[in-house]
Amino acid sequence: MIYQLNADVKNFGDTISELSGVDINTCYQCGKCTAGCPVVMEMSHTPNQIIRLIQLGLKEEVLNSLTPWLCASCETCTTRCPKEVDIAKIMDTLRILAIKEGYKRKERNVVAFNEIFLDSIKNNGRLQETQLAMFYNLKTMNFFKDIILGHKLFKKGKISLSGDKIKGTEAVKAIFERSKGFLDKGER
């Protein structure tokens, strides 16, 4: 593949370093992050490739990559990096930036899961697991996903239709409102 380096090479790397608080320029491509990554075989770019692409300022390539959405946030990369590059943190920054800038959602189900999960917290103060699974199935049109498992859990009394709701839901809602976020759902 031919990559076109653009004029704001520096700017994109700087933006990521600034948003994440991680200095990506110290990466010397040893590949330890990739060697330890449990999800790497599903990714479109390996973690070390993502770091290199950021260094080269290839914003489009990076923000259109599947990789940040498949990262399981297990922190193995961050733990093992000899140069203390917090790669897991960078993956968070990339997810946030991709949504904020309206990039086409990759791994739509991952994004849907995150949104439904956070909606449940916003509305109830706590995660209602049953609600999460049901809304997720509806949103992703996977109506029968885990239905047998759900039935078994229901019989064991582990899940129910009524979940926890805290007294301070308004306080939690306010936290969502005040979070500088990238909680908007636009797509370009």
Place this chain on the structure above:
Amino acid sequence: MAYGYYPGCSSHGTAAEYDISTKKVCIKLGIQLEEVEDWNCCGASPAHATSEELSLALPLRNLALAEKQGLDSIMSTCSACYNRLKVAHEMVKKSPETLRRISEVAGEQYNKTLKVTHFLDFLCEEIGMEKLKEKVVKPLTDLKAVPYYGCLLTRPPEYISIDPDPENPTIMDAVIEALGAEAPDWSHKTECCGASLALSRTDIVVRLSGEILKAARFAFADCIVVACPLCYANLDMRQSQIASRHGVDYSLPILFISELIGIALGMSSEELGLDKHMISAANLLAEKGLL
């Protein structure tokens, strides 16, 4: 003084038995737990994938509530909750600017006075292995129990410190051995089960968790011991899916560390909520004379 307890959302759902057995075990060990009133969800991975402020302010509200309640410590049983609470605590401790910014978002003042622990380091510090050994009435002799730590219990080591070695932790091994069981060395102690992708990319979770089950079999384990509801969900609740995908019937019971302790302290399966498991431990426990 009572020890602060943060159960986390799964404890009222898919990991009900973790909550039940933790409380029972603490009573038996003479520690009084006090639940943080009106606690909210820690935000888990969806929060940090969405907004840094949100991912720190949600746990910070819990820390502040615990302080207000007069507690000086907060213990979580879930690795993810513990991770989020501890990271928030450490980050605001490190930087006054972060503390100011996140307190503003959280709408609460946190004075950084809490001790933030997970059930495992709480056990080591509050009880100690010697005392735990003394309390054992039914030693788990002959039981090979592999400790599974997963990812968030030891990582990132910059903030998370229940064990000095993030790659080969032994804190849970020590608990298992104190109970009289064997904790064999094995390859997948700190591999990831894929937790955050449980619903969205179940195929990945089935593969990763399948590898963990396979590795446990290689170590001739009778059961896997976990200290996190998410590890449990993937290894126990999805085990039959994994088994049919791999064409292998693992039938490997997954036990919470609190349940294992409860059994050794002489509690019954019903008391500990063992009947709630998808993969029953009844046969294993009967075989080992532990019922």
